Amino acid sequence: MFNLRAMVGHWSWGLVEDEVWRKGPWTAEEDRLLMEYVRIYGEGRWNSVARLTGLKRNGKSCRLRWVNYLRPDLKRGQITPHEESIILELHARWGNRWSMIARSLPGRTDNEIKNYWRTHFKKKEKDSSDANGKAKARLLRRQQFHQQQLQQQQQQQYNPMDMNKIMALLEEEHDKNNISEALSSSASETEKRQNTTNFHSQTANNEQSLLSELNTNGFVLPEILNEGLEVGWAMELGGCPWQW
DNA sequence: AAACTATCCAACCGCCTATAA
DNA sequence: CTTATAGGCGGTTGGATAGTT
Known part of the structure:
Protein backbone atom coordinates (compact mmCIF):
# COMPACT_ATOMS: atom_id res chain seq x y z
CA MET A 1 0.00 0.00 0.00
CA PHE A 2 2.59 2.52 1.04
CA ASN A 3 5.58 3.24 -1.09
CA LEU A 4 8.18 4.36 1.44
CA ARG A 5 10.30 6.22 -1.07
CA ALA A 6 7.30 8.11 -2.39
CA MET A 7 6.17 8.85 1.13
CA VAL A 8 9.52 10.26 2.14
CA GLY A 9 9.53 12.36 -0.98
CA HIS A 10 6.01 13.50 -0.28
CA TRP A 11 6.64 14.53 3.30
CA SER A 12 7.95 17.91 4.10
CA TRP A 13 8.60 19.62 7.38
CA GLY A 14 7.33 22.96 8.47
CA LEU A 15 8.47 25.07 11.37
CA VAL A 16 5.68 26.76 13.26
CA GLU A 17 6.41 28.40 16.60
CA ASP A 18 9.21 26.01 17.51
CA GLU A 19 7.00 23.08 16.60
CA VAL A 20 7.70 20.78 13.70
CA TRP A 21 4.50 19.58 12.02
CA ARG A 22 4.37 16.39 10.07
CA LYS A 23 2.71 16.50 6.67
CA GLY A 24 1.70 14.00 4.04
CA PRO A 25 -0.09 10.67 4.34
CA TRP A 26 -1.25 9.54 7.76
CA THR A 27 0.06 6.34 9.30
CA ALA A 28 -2.12 3.81 11.12
CA GLU A 29 -0.54 4.84 14.40
CA GLU A 30 -1.39 8.49 13.81
CA ASP A 31 -4.96 7.52 13.00
CA ARG A 32 -5.14 5.51 16.20
CA LEU A 33 -3.91 8.47 18.25
CA LEU A 34 -6.42 10.80 16.66
CA MET A 35 -9.32 8.41 17.17
CA GLU A 36 -8.27 7.98 20.78
CA TYR A 37 -8.27 11.74 21.20
CA VAL A 38 -11.79 12.08 19.80
CA ARG A 39 -13.02 9.20 21.93
CA ILE A 40 -11.79 10.92 25.07
CA TYR A 41 -12.20 14.61 24.35
CA GLY A 42 -14.74 14.64 21.54
CA GLU A 43 -14.59 16.55 18.27
CA GLY A 44 -13.19 20.07 18.27
CA ARG A 45 -10.28 21.90 19.86
CA TRP A 46 -8.13 20.35 17.18
CA ASN A 47 -5.09 22.40 18.09
CA SER A 48 -5.00 20.53 21.42
CA VAL A 49 -4.49 17.20 19.69
CA ALA A 50 -0.73 17.64 19.34
CA ARG A 51 -0.32 18.60 23.00
CA LEU A 52 -2.56 15.89 24.39
CA THR A 53 -1.58 12.97 22.18
CA GLY A 54 1.94 13.75 21.08
CA LEU A 55 0.79 13.69 17.48
CA LYS A 56 3.00 15.92 15.34
CA ARG A 57 0.10 17.23 13.30
CA ASN A 58 -1.43 20.67 13.32
CA GLY A 59 -5.08 21.24 14.16
CA LYS A 60 -6.20 21.71 10.61
CA SER A 61 -4.63 18.48 9.50
CA CYS A 62 -6.25 16.59 12.39
CA ARG A 63 -9.68 18.01 11.71
CA LEU A 64 -9.42 17.19 8.02
CA ARG A 65 -8.31 13.65 8.70
CA TRP A 66 -11.18 13.10 11.09
CA VAL A 67 -13.86 14.71 8.97
CA ASN A 68 -12.83 13.13 5.68
CA TYR A 69 -11.59 9.74 6.74
CA LEU A 70 -11.92 8.62 10.34
CA ARG A 71 -15.45 9.71 11.24
CA PRO A 72 -17.43 6.53 12.02
CA ASP A 73 -20.56 7.69 10.21
CA LEU A 74 -18.83 7.95 6.86
CA LYS A 75 -20.34 5.99 4.04
CA ARG A 76 -17.75 4.04 2.10
CA GLY A 77 -18.00 2.88 -1.47
CA GLN A 78 -19.05 4.34 -4.76
CA ILE A 79 -21.47 7.19 -5.17
CA THR A 80 -24.84 5.68 -6.09
CA PRO A 81 -26.88 6.88 -9.10
C1' DA B 1 5.92 -4.50 -22.63
C1' DA B 2 6.17 0.31 -22.51
C1' DA B 3 4.25 4.74 -22.85
C1' DC B 4 0.52 7.52 -22.33
C1' DT B 5 -3.96 9.07 -20.45
C1' DA B 6 -7.75 9.24 -17.35
C1' DT B 7 -9.52 8.75 -12.94
C1' DC B 8 -9.47 8.57 -8.03
C1' DC B 9 -8.69 10.63 -3.78
C1' DA B 10 -5.93 12.17 0.26
C1' DA B 11 -4.01 16.12 1.73
C1' DC B 12 -2.40 20.84 1.57
C1' DC B 13 -3.08 25.89 0.99
C1' DG B 14 -5.07 30.37 1.38
C1' DC B 15 -8.93 32.90 2.52
C1' DC B 16 -12.84 34.01 5.33
C1' DT B 17 -15.76 34.20 9.46
C1' DA B 18 -16.91 33.60 14.26
C1' DT B 19 -15.53 33.95 18.75
C1' DA B 20 -12.76 34.66 22.76
C1' DA B 21 -9.50 37.55 25.14
C1' DC C 1 -13.28 48.13 19.68
C1' DT C 2 -9.29 45.54 18.29
C1' DT C 3 -6.57 41.57 17.83
C1' DA C 4 -5.50 36.69 17.85
C1' DT C 5 -6.91 32.20 17.17
C1' DA C 6 -9.67 28.22 15.70
C1' DG C 7 -12.43 26.25 12.55
C1' DG C 8 -14.70 25.87 8.04
C1' DC C 9 -14.66 26.10 3.16
C1' DG C 10 -13.39 25.86 -1.79
C1' DG C 11 -9.53 25.39 -4.85
C1' DT C 12 -5.63 22.90 -6.07
C1' DT C 13 -1.92 19.52 -6.16
C1' DG C 14 0.29 15.27 -6.83
C1' DG C 15 0.86 10.23 -6.17
C1' DA C 16 -1.33 5.80 -7.11
C1' DT C 17 -3.80 2.99 -10.03
C1' DA C 18 -6.48 1.39 -13.98
C1' DG C 19 -7.32 1.51 -18.71
C1' DT C 20 -5.91 2.33 -23.48
C1' DT C 21 -2.88 2.72 -27.41
Whole structure:
Protein backbone atom coordinates (compact mmCIF):
# COMPACT_ATOMS: atom_id res chain seq x y z
CA MET A 1 0.00 0.00 0.00
CA PHE A 2 2.59 2.52 1.04
CA ASN A 3 5.58 3.24 -1.09
CA LEU A 4 8.18 4.36 1.44
CA ARG A 5 10.30 6.22 -1.07
CA ALA A 6 7.30 8.11 -2.39
CA MET A 7 6.17 8.85 1.13
CA VAL A 8 9.52 10.26 2.14
CA GLY A 9 9.53 12.36 -0.98
CA HIS A 10 6.01 13.50 -0.28
CA TRP A 11 6.64 14.53 3.30
CA SER A 12 7.95 17.91 4.10
CA TRP A 13 8.60 19.62 7.38
CA GLY A 14 7.33 22.96 8.47
CA LEU A 15 8.47 25.07 11.37
CA VAL A 16 5.68 26.76 13.26
CA GLU A 17 6.41 28.40 16.60
CA ASP A 18 9.21 26.01 17.51
CA GLU A 19 7.00 23.08 16.60
CA VAL A 20 7.70 20.78 13.70
CA TRP A 21 4.50 19.58 12.02
CA ARG A 22 4.37 16.39 10.07
CA LYS A 23 2.71 16.50 6.67
CA GLY A 24 1.70 14.00 4.04
CA PRO A 25 -0.09 10.67 4.34
CA TRP A 26 -1.25 9.54 7.76
CA THR A 27 0.06 6.34 9.30
CA ALA A 28 -2.12 3.81 11.12
CA GLU A 29 -0.54 4.84 14.40
CA GLU A 30 -1.39 8.49 13.81
CA ASP A 31 -4.96 7.52 13.00
CA ARG A 32 -5.14 5.51 16.20
CA LEU A 33 -3.91 8.47 18.25
CA LEU A 34 -6.42 10.80 16.66
CA MET A 35 -9.32 8.41 17.17
CA GLU A 36 -8.27 7.98 20.78
CA TYR A 37 -8.27 11.74 21.20
CA VAL A 38 -11.79 12.08 19.80
CA ARG A 39 -13.02 9.20 21.93
CA ILE A 40 -11.79 10.92 25.07
CA TYR A 41 -12.20 14.61 24.35
CA GLY A 42 -14.74 14.64 21.54
CA GLU A 43 -14.59 16.55 18.27
CA GLY A 44 -13.19 20.07 18.27
CA ARG A 45 -10.28 21.90 19.86
CA TRP A 46 -8.13 20.35 17.18
CA ASN A 47 -5.09 22.40 18.09
CA SER A 48 -5.00 20.53 21.42
CA VAL A 49 -4.49 17.20 19.69
CA ALA A 50 -0.73 17.64 19.34
CA ARG A 51 -0.32 18.60 23.00
CA LEU A 52 -2.56 15.89 24.39
CA THR A 53 -1.58 12.97 22.18
CA GLY A 54 1.94 13.75 21.08
CA LEU A 55 0.79 13.69 17.48
CA LYS A 56 3.00 15.92 15.34
CA ARG A 57 0.10 17.23 13.30
CA ASN A 58 -1.43 20.67 13.32
CA GLY A 59 -5.08 21.24 14.16
CA LYS A 60 -6.20 21.71 10.61
CA SER A 61 -4.63 18.48 9.50
CA CYS A 62 -6.25 16.59 12.39
CA ARG A 63 -9.68 18.01 11.71
CA LEU A 64 -9.42 17.19 8.02
CA ARG A 65 -8.31 13.65 8.70
CA TRP A 66 -11.18 13.10 11.09
CA VAL A 67 -13.86 14.71 8.97
CA ASN A 68 -12.83 13.13 5.68
CA TYR A 69 -11.59 9.74 6.74
CA LEU A 70 -11.92 8.62 10.34
CA ARG A 71 -15.45 9.71 11.24
CA PRO A 72 -17.43 6.53 12.02
CA ASP A 73 -20.56 7.69 10.21
CA LEU A 74 -18.83 7.95 6.86
CA LYS A 75 -20.34 5.99 4.04
CA ARG A 76 -17.75 4.04 2.10
CA GLY A 77 -18.00 2.88 -1.47
CA GLN A 78 -19.05 4.34 -4.76
CA ILE A 79 -21.47 7.19 -5.17
CA THR A 80 -24.84 5.68 -6.09
CA PRO A 81 -26.88 6.88 -9.10
CA HIS A 82 -29.36 8.38 -6.67
CA GLU A 83 -26.63 10.28 -4.86
CA GLU A 84 -25.25 11.38 -8.21
CA SER A 85 -28.58 12.84 -9.24
CA ILE A 86 -28.78 14.72 -5.95
CA ILE A 87 -25.29 16.09 -6.47
CA LEU A 88 -26.15 17.24 -9.96
CA GLU A 89 -29.37 18.85 -8.89
CA LEU A 90 -27.91 20.64 -5.91
CA HIS A 91 -24.83 21.74 -7.81
CA ALA A 92 -27.05 23.20 -10.51
CA ARG A 93 -28.85 25.13 -7.81
CA TRP A 94 -26.02 26.13 -5.49
CA GLY A 95 -22.83 25.86 -7.52
CA ASN A 96 -19.62 24.79 -5.80
CA ARG A 97 -20.97 24.98 -2.27
CA TRP A 98 -19.77 21.49 -1.50
CA SER A 99 -20.29 21.50 2.23
CA MET A 100 -23.91 22.50 1.73
CA ILE A 101 -24.41 19.79 -0.86
CA ALA A 102 -22.73 17.29 1.45
CA ARG A 103 -25.32 17.98 4.15
CA SER A 104 -27.94 16.51 1.87
CA LEU A 105 -25.90 13.33 1.46
CA PRO A 106 -25.40 11.70 4.86
CA GLY A 107 -22.08 9.92 5.17
CA ARG A 108 -20.50 11.77 2.29
CA THR A 109 -17.93 14.51 2.75
CA ASP A 110 -17.64 17.77 0.88
CA ASN A 111 -14.20 16.64 -0.28
CA GLU A 112 -15.60 13.41 -1.66
CA ILE A 113 -18.40 15.15 -3.51
CA LYS A 114 -16.05 17.79 -4.83
CA ASN A 115 -13.64 15.15 -6.11
CA TYR A 116 -16.47 13.14 -7.64
CA TRP A 117 -17.96 16.12 -9.41
CA ARG A 118 -14.61 17.27 -10.74
CA THR A 119 -13.71 13.93 -12.26
CA HIS A 120 -17.18 13.15 -13.64
CA PHE A 121 -18.75 16.43 -14.58
CA LYS A 122 -16.11 19.14 -14.84
CA LYS A 123 -15.42 18.34 -18.48
CA LYS A 124 -19.10 18.23 -19.30
CA GLU A 125 -19.54 21.62 -17.72
CA LYS A 126 -16.71 22.98 -19.84
CA ASP A 127 -18.35 21.59 -22.97
CA SER A 128 -21.61 23.08 -21.83
CA SER A 129 -20.02 26.43 -21.21
CA ASP A 130 -18.66 26.37 -24.75
CA ALA A 131 -22.19 25.83 -25.99
CA ASN A 132 -23.24 28.39 -23.46
CA GLY A 133 -20.85 30.89 -25.00
CA LYS A 134 -22.22 30.26 -28.47
CA ALA A 135 -25.77 30.67 -27.28
CA LYS A 136 -24.76 33.86 -25.53
CA ALA A 137 -23.16 35.17 -28.74
CA ARG A 138 -26.37 34.37 -30.60
CA LEU A 139 -28.32 36.30 -28.06
CA LEU A 140 -25.94 39.24 -28.28
CA ARG A 141 -26.24 39.37 -32.06
CA ARG A 142 -29.97 39.40 -31.78
CA GLN A 143 -29.79 42.05 -29.14
CA GLN A 144 -27.65 44.24 -31.38
CA PHE A 145 -30.28 43.96 -34.05
CA HIS A 146 -33.01 44.94 -31.66
CA GLN A 147 -30.88 47.68 -30.22
CA GLN A 148 -31.20 49.79 -33.32
CA GLN A 149 -34.94 49.67 -33.06
CA LEU A 150 -34.97 50.20 -29.34
CA GLN A 151 -32.38 52.94 -28.97
CA GLN A 152 -34.95 55.45 -27.97
CA GLN A 153 -36.36 53.14 -25.35
CA GLN A 154 -32.89 52.56 -23.94
CA GLN A 155 -32.48 56.24 -23.28
CA GLN A 156 -35.43 56.08 -20.99
CA GLN A 157 -35.05 54.82 -17.47
CA TYR A 158 -35.91 51.20 -16.74
CA ASN A 159 -39.46 50.61 -15.82
CA PRO A 160 -39.59 49.92 -12.07
CA MET A 161 -41.89 47.01 -12.79
CA ASP A 162 -39.11 45.30 -14.72
CA MET A 163 -36.69 45.69 -11.85
CA ASN A 164 -39.31 44.12 -9.64
CA LYS A 165 -39.40 41.12 -11.93
CA ILE A 166 -35.62 40.73 -11.69
CA MET A 167 -35.76 40.93 -7.94
CA ALA A 168 -38.57 38.38 -7.92
CA LEU A 169 -36.42 35.96 -9.92
CA LEU A 170 -33.54 36.35 -7.51
CA GLU A 171 -35.84 36.09 -4.51
CA GLU A 172 -37.16 32.81 -5.86
CA GLU A 173 -33.67 31.30 -5.81
CA HIS A 174 -33.13 32.77 -2.38
CA ASP A 175 -36.29 31.15 -1.04
CA LYS A 176 -35.40 27.75 -2.41
CA ASN A 177 -32.14 28.03 -0.58
CA ASN A 178 -33.73 29.00 2.71
CA ILE A 179 -36.15 26.08 2.58
CA SER A 180 -33.29 23.68 2.07
CA GLU A 181 -31.41 25.25 4.93
CA ALA A 182 -34.40 24.83 7.19
CA LEU A 183 -34.54 21.14 6.29
CA SER A 184 -30.90 20.69 7.06
CA SER A 185 -31.24 19.64 10.68
CA SER A 186 -27.61 18.59 10.97
CA ALA A 187 -26.31 22.10 10.47
CA SER A 188 -25.54 24.00 13.64
CA GLU A 189 -27.00 27.42 14.28
CA THR A 190 -23.60 28.93 13.67
CA GLU A 191 -23.33 27.15 10.36
CA LYS A 192 -26.79 28.25 9.38
CA ARG A 193 -25.95 31.83 10.28
CA GLN A 194 -22.78 31.60 8.26
CA ASN A 195 -24.57 30.09 5.29
CA THR A 196 -27.21 32.73 5.42
CA THR A 197 -24.64 35.48 5.69
CA ASN A 198 -22.64 34.04 2.85
CA PHE A 199 -25.73 33.62 0.77
CA HIS A 200 -26.88 37.15 1.37
CA SER A 201 -23.55 38.58 0.35
CA GLN A 202 -23.34 36.23 -2.61
CA THR A 203 -26.86 37.07 -3.64
CA ALA A 204 -26.03 40.74 -3.41
CA ASN A 205 -22.97 40.16 -5.57
CA ASN A 206 -24.95 38.03 -7.96
CA GLU A 207 -27.61 40.65 -8.27
CA GLN A 208 -24.96 43.24 -8.93
CA SER A 209 -23.13 41.19 -11.52
CA LEU A 210 -26.32 40.11 -13.21
CA LEU A 211 -27.60 43.64 -13.47
CA SER A 212 -24.27 45.08 -14.51
CA GLU A 213 -23.82 42.41 -17.14
CA LEU A 214 -27.27 43.05 -18.46
CA ASN A 215 -26.35 46.71 -18.64
CA THR A 216 -22.90 46.42 -20.16
CA ASN A 217 -24.09 44.00 -22.81
CA GLY A 218 -26.83 46.35 -23.76
CA PHE A 219 -29.52 43.86 -22.84
CA VAL A 220 -33.03 45.08 -22.98
CA LEU A 221 -34.40 44.02 -19.66
CA PRO A 222 -38.03 43.51 -20.60
CA GLU A 223 -37.09 41.07 -23.36
CA ILE A 224 -34.85 39.03 -21.08
CA LEU A 225 -37.58 38.79 -18.54
CA ASN A 226 -40.31 37.94 -20.99
CA GLU A 227 -38.32 35.15 -22.57
CA GLY A 228 -38.40 32.35 -20.07
CA LEU A 229 -36.39 30.37 -22.56
CA GLU A 230 -33.31 32.48 -22.04
CA VAL A 231 -33.40 32.20 -18.29
CA GLY A 232 -34.25 28.51 -18.50
CA TRP A 233 -31.34 27.97 -20.81
CA ALA A 234 -28.99 29.62 -18.40
CA MET A 235 -30.33 27.60 -15.49
CA GLU A 236 -29.93 24.38 -17.42
CA LEU A 237 -26.41 25.00 -18.60
CA GLY A 238 -24.82 26.88 -15.79
CA GLY A 239 -27.22 26.33 -12.99
CA CYS A 240 -27.74 29.97 -12.22
CA PRO A 241 -28.06 33.00 -14.44
CA TRP A 242 -25.05 34.60 -12.73
CA GLN A 243 -22.82 31.73 -13.81
CA TRP A 244 -22.93 32.80 -17.46
C1' DA B 1 5.92 -4.50 -22.63
C1' DA B 2 6.17 0.31 -22.51
C1' DA B 3 4.25 4.74 -22.85
C1' DC B 4 0.52 7.52 -22.33
C1' DT B 5 -3.96 9.07 -20.45
C1' DA B 6 -7.75 9.24 -17.35
C1' DT B 7 -9.52 8.75 -12.94
C1' DC B 8 -9.47 8.57 -8.03
C1' DC B 9 -8.69 10.63 -3.78
C1' DA B 10 -5.93 12.17 0.26
C1' DA B 11 -4.01 16.12 1.73
C1' DC B 12 -2.40 20.84 1.57
C1' DC B 13 -3.08 25.89 0.99
C1' DG B 14 -5.07 30.37 1.38
C1' DC B 15 -8.93 32.90 2.52
C1' DC B 16 -12.84 34.01 5.33
C1' DT B 17 -15.76 34.20 9.46
C1' DA B 18 -16.91 33.60 14.26
C1' DT B 19 -15.53 33.95 18.75
C1' DA B 20 -12.76 34.66 22.76
C1' DA B 21 -9.50 37.55 25.14
C1' DC C 1 -13.28 48.13 19.68
C1' DT C 2 -9.29 45.54 18.29
C1' DT C 3 -6.57 41.57 17.83
C1' DA C 4 -5.50 36.69 17.85
C1' DT C 5 -6.91 32.20 17.17
C1' DA C 6 -9.67 28.22 15.70
C1' DG C 7 -12.43 26.25 12.55
C1' DG C 8 -14.70 25.87 8.04
C1' DC C 9 -14.66 26.10 3.16
C1' DG C 10 -13.39 25.86 -1.79
C1' DG C 11 -9.53 25.39 -4.85
C1' DT C 12 -5.63 22.90 -6.07
C1' DT C 13 -1.92 19.52 -6.16
C1' DG C 14 0.29 15.27 -6.83
C1' DG C 15 0.86 10.23 -6.17
C1' DA C 16 -1.33 5.80 -7.11
C1' DT C 17 -3.80 2.99 -10.03
C1' DA C 18 -6.48 1.39 -13.98
C1' DG C 19 -7.32 1.51 -18.71
C1' DT C 20 -5.91 2.33 -23.48
C1' DT C 21 -2.88 2.72 -27.41
